[in-house]
Amino acid sequence: MTRYLLTLATALVLGTASLAWAADPIKIGAILSATGPASFLGEPERNTLHMLQDQINAQGGLLGRPLEVIIYDDETEVNKAVSAANRLLSRDRVVAAIGATTSGNTLAIMPRFSSAQIPLVSMAAAERIVKPINPWVFKTPQSDRHAVIKILEHAKLEEFSNIAILTVSDGFGQAGREVLQELLPAYGMSLVADEIYGPRDTDMTPQLTKIRGLNPDAIIVWGTNPGPAVIARNRVQLGMQTPMYMSHGVASKRFIELAGEAAEGLILPAGRLAVADQLPEDHPQKALLLEYIQAYEARFNAEVSTFGGYAYDALMLIAEAITQAGEATPQAIRDNLEKINGFIGTGGIFEMSPGDHNGLDERAFVMVRITDGDWELLVE
């Protein structure tokens, strides 16, 4: 008798619990590098996805169904990313996925999603992810090409013609180096020095000394923390006055903290997130950016970063596609992702099309200068 009552009670409890969500959850997978070398990218991404899932569900979910984001950490390793992709596809049966954090991992998992016909929205930078177009693969960060164009346009206004580049020897640096080598001649500039440093190198004065001897008009540094901060410090240490551009890879407050006074006067392209409060009041992204920054910083007690914004855009684009389609099937999500037009995200205003699965151009970046330890928006 007791057992019978217990079963009845359990059934009642479960019954009322499931009443709150009458429908099955919409399952969206995510593969990101919350630990390992790319964790500085993956951690804000994971935080953002947790936050958005709660926000969306608090507002009643999507199409009246709760949203369930299933997050796997690939530890910045390719094989772990691939096995996470397999798990999302075969066991979790997600309708769409976000990831991976790094370009290498995204390129490794892409074929699995396209052959399973599940849309994938990457948070990685490499242009190769969406060029050539894979019908099932999209990405949210601006491409390196857009950052290079932005820098070179600025350099052209300053009438710089001899340029030295110093790039990191990882995937991010190699991709940037290739685009720089390609676009510098197109802007009528010549590449006078093409130096490389290792991601864990602690002293780049030899490279800078060599560059100083070649007397360029400007130096373009391509890397993510901490290398560029070391380079900024080495530049001051060598007493160099040559103007220095950084890539969007260091567009976080952390870089200014690390480089200290040596950061003064450096110029770089950045997403509008970094300078949200300096944007003109009528800028379409301003309200969204301020809201995201406030919500993120209140919940995680940590500084917001552009990288969390990539995850924000990825999940919101999928949510938008589901809302527009009125159904949450992989095919409908894919078709509607391609139709997204004028969607305001943290990285820019997305204009997707069958021929453009990134939907952003160089206008997604603004040029900023580091002045008095803070970003200063340069007027375009």
Next chain:
Amino acid sequence: MDLGTFLQFLAAGLTVGSTYGLAALGFTIIFNTTGIINFAQGEFVMLGGLLAVVFMHWLAPGLPAAVVLAVLATTLVGLVMERLTIRPVQHTSVINLIIVTIGVSITIRGLMMLLWGKDTYVLPAFSGTTPIPLLGATIAPQSLWILGITLLVLAAMRYFFSRTIFGRAMLACSFEPKAARLMGISVERMVMASFMLSAFVGAVGGVILTPLTMTSYDVGVLLGLKGFAACILGGLGNPFGAAAGGLLLGVLEAFGAGLISSAYKDAIAFVVILAILLWRPSGLFGAPDTERV
């Protein structure tokens, strides 16, 4: 190449080489008393720098106090490591003990990541950042601190090992532990002292380097590797050869990056090491007839 450029490369090489040298010195201290290659050596360097950052942040005691606290705390970690992980299994083979040190290094790295996060941190320079001009080159004041403190530590070690009873007792343990024990030397205590000493030396390297090169939970991997290479280059059993090997490795890297190509910087250094080892298998300063493990 003009004199200024030459000096610039040399200064860069000696600065980075100093820390390779201090890591290498730590390797030899433990190797000499136990025959173990301590793969947690790079973690001692990391702990020195990162703990100084932690103390600055939590206790705000000012830079000198934070630096001293960090070095003392790391020395304590060396002691704890020996007591908890090496001593309980001391009678096993050397290779097992080496594997234990790899485990310890992964554990320390993981703990620091969990406790303090994955970000990169920096310490303020000991005496400002205004570069000092020297014959066409410029040198950061911190570089002088690094060079000076490295030489000081080396001189102190030299004195300790050749002039003090305690230091000579440690050397005795390395040559013949049984005979040393018969002479009344506590081998256990010497092993413990060698772990503390090498943690101390590593931590000193960490705190003097951090203002210039920054630190994070995983910098120990590369510094340990370079320190080990410096050791092999200088001769594994010889502390001063190892330190000299570190300086040489740093200088090779700097000139390789500056003169040939920065893309092959690490490769150039390692090719030279291989060449030297083919020519002198016991390292540049190792005695050719010593038995090697």
